[in-house]
Amino acid sequence: MSYDLSLLGWTASRAAELPAGTVPGRVARVDRGAAEVITEDGQHHARHSARVRRASAEDPVALPCVGDWAALRPLPEGRYELEAVLPRTTAFVRGGVSRDSRGGLSGDGQGQVLAANVDVVFVAEPSMHSTDFADLGRIERLVALAWESGGTPVVLVTKADLFEQGLDDLLADVHAAAPGVDVHAVSSLRGEGVELVREYLEGSRTAVVLGPSGAGKSTLVNALAGDVVMETQQVRAADGRGRHTTVHRELIPLPGGGLVIDTPGIRRIGLYEMHEGVDMVFSDIDELSARCRFHDCGHDSEPGCAVLAAVESGDLPERRLQSWRKLQREAVWMAGRTDARIRKEQQNRWKIIHKEMRRSGRARP
Numbered sequence: 594m595s596y597d598l599s600l601l602g603w604t605a606s607r608a609a610e611l612p613a614g615t616v617p618g619r620v621a622r623v624d625r626g627a628a629e630v631i632t633e634d635g636q637h638h639a640r641h642s643a644r645v646r647r648a649s650a651e652d653p654v655a656l657p658c659v660g661d662w663a664a665l666r667p668l669p670e671g672r673y674e675l676e677a678v679l680p681r682t683t684a685f686v687r688g689g690v691s692r693d694s695r696g697g698l699s700g701d702g703q704g705q706v707l708a709a710n711v712d713v714v715f716v717a718e719p720s721m722h723s724t725d726f727a728d729l730g731r732i733e734r735l736v737a738l739a740w741e742s743g744g745t746p747v748v749l750v751t752k753a754d755l756f757e758q759g760l761d762d763l764l765a766d767v768h769a770a771a772p773g774v775d776v777h778a779v780s781s782l783r784g785e786g787v788e789l790v791r792e793y794l795e796g797s798r799t800a801v802v803l804g805p806s807g808a809g810k811s812t813l814v815n816a817l818a819g820d821v822v823m824e825t826q827q828v829r830a831a832d833g834r835g836r837h838t839t840v841h842r843e844l845i846p847l848p849g850g851g852l853v854i855d856t857p858g859i860r861r862i863g864l865y866e867m868h869e870g871v872d873m874v875f876s877d878i879d880e881l882s883a884r885c886r887f888h889d890c891g892h893d894s895e896p897g898c899a900v901l902a903a904v905e906s907g908d909l910p911e912r913r914l915q916s917w918r919k920l921q922r923e924a925v926w927m928a929g930r931t932d933a934r935i936r937k938e939q940q941n942r943w944k945i946i947h948k949e950m951r952r953s954g955r956a957r958p
């Protein structure tokens with residue numbers, strides 16, 4: 594078996610980063626101390642080099658992950674050693690890691706890269722989920738996560754066939770929840786919108802599909818692959834939630850080029866590190882805040898707050914402000930888990946608050 598690596602996204606600029614005496618391979622699955630890689634001459638089990646082992650012992654972010662391009666050193670008998678991970682263009686990182694000023698990754702020894710070099714992040718939200726309509730808050734969260742990874746989000750309102758009347762209104766709401774992001778209705782069941790989705794993968798790009806269980810992610814990937822590569826599941830009638838299916842292949846090459854990464858980690862992705870991501874998904878609130886009287890306005894009850902005024906006038910949905918507050922709190926909390934400076938500030942703040950409370954004789958809130 595041989596592969597045309599350009600169909601897996603290999604480019605001349607990546608080739609320029611390949612160390613002498615190595616060949617490129619894309620990581621399709623990770624193991625302890627080794628990875629399954631796809632090279633031009635087939636699929637291999639490549640053990641990490643001493644250098645990779647040392648680097649990843651120091652910082653797990655250096656561990657090869659699904660989607661990575663690796664430099665492989667040929668060994669006797671047609672085997673390879675995973676010599677190095679080539680620089681990542683994008684990364685989904687869980688915990689303990691922030692982007693440094695160059696847009697690269699710097700870790701504190703806690704981070705884990707869930708997937709790398711993902712160009713397009715499809716955010717799948719079902720038009721109807723059990724008896725609920727699409728969850729705009731979940732879309733905002735996943736779009737923020739997508740921005741944070743460095744990839745380009747695209748929102749897909751899936752199972753569009755379940756929601757015929759008022760679909761346009763729903764799409765308008767979704768547009769407002771994700772400013773500047775493409776939004777499409779998709780029905781894999783009817784084959785509608787699938788070709789549009791495929792267009793985002795032109796040029797052999799790499800995608801992931803994020804979304805809740807039962808959103809129709811596997812069904813969509815199957816439709817793209819034109820072949821049943823992933824097991825879909827029957828949704829339990831009672832609560833509309835799906836059973837989790839075992840993932841057989843984590844890197845799914847599509848006919849005509851491009852691929853979809855689908856790993857358990859990506860499936861479970863929630864809200865990890867989000868700072869710039871939150872600002873980008875709430876660019877409307879960001880723009881409004883420029884007109885607040887105080888430059889550090891918290892849009893709570895401050896006088897001259899342009900955000901509250903927009904809610905008052907109906908220009909900004911109240912739900913959106915609440916969603917922003919929630920994500921801000923979570924982002925600060927996540928940062929507080931990893932950023933010692935903020936952690937210290939929070940401790941000091943709580944010390945002061947507790948002291949205040951003791952003095953005024955109030956109980957803890």
Ligand SMILES: Nc1nc2c(ncn2[C@@H]2O[C@H](COP(=O)(O)OP(=O)(O)OP(=O)(O)O)[C@@H](O)[C@H]2O)c(=O)[nH]1
Binds near residue numbers: 754804813
């Ligand atoms: N009506 C309708 N049902 C769909 C559509 N796409 C998928 N489904 C059904 O929704 C259920 C869940 O689909 P999956 O593709 O397994 O969902 P998933 O997002 O992969 O779910 P997890 O594997 O749990 O993450 C299945 O019963 C599908 O047949 C669609 O476009 N329309």
Ligand SMILES: [Zn+2]
Binds near residue numbers: 882885895899900901
């Ligand atoms: Zn304000």
